[in-house]
Amino acid sequence: MTLADHALAAGRTLFRWRSYVPLLFLPAFVLTIALDRPPFTAPAALLAWQIGCVLVALAGIAVRAHVVGHAAAGTSGRNQAEQKAQSLTTTGCYSVVRHPLYLGNALVLFGLSLLPVAWYLPVIVVLGAALYYERIMLVEEDFLAGKYGEAFRRWAQATPAIVPALRGWTPPALPFAWRIVVRAEIYGVFQIVAVVFVLDVVQRWSLTGEASLSPVWTPAALATAAVWVLARYARKYTRLLTVPGR
Secondary structure, three states: OOHHHHHHHHHHHHHHOOOOHHHHHHHHHHHHHHHOOOOOOOHHHHHHHHHHHHHHHHHHHHHHHHHHHOOOOOOOOOOOOOOOOOOOOOOEHHHOOOOHHHHHHHHHHHHHHOOOOOOHHHHHHHHHHHHHHHHHHHHHHHHHHHHHHHHHHHHHHHOOOOOOOHHHOEOOOOOOOHHHHHHHHHHHHHHHHHHHHHHHHHHHHHHHOOOOOOOOHHHHHHHHHHHHHHHHHHHHHOOOOOOOOO
C-alpha cells in the first residue's frame, strides 16, 4: 500500500468518526485548566475571557450555519457511513474556500482551546486539527474528483482548501433556510456551551478548592439543552424544521 493509500484509508476511518474524534481533545482541556493557573483570576476577568472564547467558537458555528443554510439537498451533511454529494457546490462559502465546514469546526476548536488561558493548548489543538482534517479533506476531494472530474479540478485549482480567498466570492445559489440551520447546528451550539460549563466548574474547583456553578454558564447550558431537545422533537415528530426539496 502506498503512502497515499495509507492516508486515504486513515481519512476514511476518521470520516466515519468525525463527529466524535474532536472529543479526544477534551481531556487535554480539562487537565490544562485544572493544573495550569491562569495569569488572571478575578471572576470578572475570567468571565470576560470566557465570553470572548465563546464568541470565537460561535464564529465557527456562524460559518457552518451559512454553509448549511444555503446547501442543496444531499450536500454539506453529517453523513458518516459514506461520501455523499448529489451536486458540486461552488457558490456561497464554497466559492472562497473548498472546505468551509471544516474551517468552521477549526474555529470552534480554536475558541474552546483558548479557555484555559495556556499558550500551548491552542498550538496543540491547531496542529492536531490540521492533521485530522487534512486526512478527511483528502478523502472528500478524492471522492469529488472521481465523481465530477474536470469540473471539480477547475474549481479546486481556483479555490483554496482552508484559508478563504474572499475576492472570489459568488452569492449562494439557494436562499437561506433557517429551519435547516436549527435542525443541523443547534447541537453544535449546545456542545460549545456545555464544554464551557464543564471547564468553568473545573476551573472554579482548581482556583478555590470548592465545586460551584456559574450563574452565567449554568442557565446557558440548561437553555441550550432545552432548545436542542425541542429541536430534536420537532425534527422527529413534526414538519416544523422541514424545507421542501432540501
